[in-house]
Amino acid sequence: MLSETEVTRNIPSIEMWVRKAEFKKNRVILTDKRNMEILLPYRELVAAYLEIRDKNTKQISRPELEDVTEDLVGCLILYDREYKRICVHTTGVRAGLLLKQLAIHAPYLFLEYMPWMDKGDQQEFFRIREMVSVMRAIG
Numbered sequence: 001m002l003s004e005t006e007v008t009r010n011i012p013s014i015e016m017w018v019r020k021a022e023f024k025k026n027r028v029i030l031t032d033k034r035n036m037e038i039l040l041p042y043r044e045l046v047a048a049y050l051e052i053r054d055k056n057t058k059q060i061s062r063p064e065l066e067d068v069t070e071d072l073v074g075c076l077i078l079y080d081r082e083y084k085r086i087c088v089h090t091t092g093v094r095a096g097l098l099l100k101q102l103a104i105h106a107p108y109l110f111l112e113y114m115p116w117m118d119k120g121d122q123q124e125f126f127r128i129r130e131m132v133s134v135m136r137a138i139g
Helices: 095-105 115-119 122-138
Strands: 002-005 013-023 027-032 037-041 045-053 060-063 075-080 085-090
Touching: 013 095, 027 095, 045 095, 045 122, 075 095, 085 095, 115 122
Parallel strands: 013 085
Antiparallel strands: 002 060, 013 027, 027 037, 045 060, 045 075, 075 085
């Protein structure tokens, strides 16, 4: 199932264009189009999901985790512990594969989109961040 929305974001957002991803024990290394490496420690990540934008209507859809396939094209959306939104546009690797690999290497992440995420609801975000911290500590 896809959720479709038009979104107005009220939180800081970073965009990057990635051609390669390498998953290590404690971090993912993203290589951008200029061959610069971006290190993202799993402990700094709280949530992840995919966004697919329809080129004609500009509508954004978000597949549920069980509907994600490795060949799915779109943007990998990450939220870090500081509630920054990181949009990973993919050029050399599919977004679906990135999300699946991230779920394997950091299984405690919140892997679902919730409407409050883009609205700046810090109270709800801090609850999710705390839940992820507890799951990481247990795992």
